[in-house]
Amino acid sequence: MYVHGKSDPAHNHGSVTHTSCDHGHSHYYKAVSGPSLPMPNNYHVHDWDFNTSVDDGHRHHISGPDMPAPGV
Numbered sequence: 001m002y003v004h005g006k007s008d009p010a011h012n013h014g015s016v017t018h019t020s021c022d023h024g025h026s027h028y029y030k031a032v033s034g035p036s037l038p039m040p041n042n043y044h045v046h047d048w049d050f051n052t053s054v055d056d057g058h059r060h061h062i063s064g065p066d067m068p069a070p071g072v
């Protein structure tokens, strides 16, 4: 169940999952976001910077802000 409420301005998020399976392989990653970055209209984003596992001879580097979400 999704509960919309005001969150701690200093919060961050963790994410652990496998990516979708494309071109016959998927990747695993475990990451923690940066702190909440306030935006106009009471929204916020988080920066992410992590590498996936090596599968099929390569890995992916993901960095940058995620999608804006309500609250701070």
Ligand SMILES: [Fe+2]
Pocket (backbone or CB within 6 Å): 011, 012, 013, 036, 044, 046, 069
């Ligand atoms: Fe957040």
Ligand SMILES: [Fe+2]
Pocket (backbone or CB within 6 Å): 025, 027, 056, 058, 059, 060
């Ligand atoms: Fe890949």
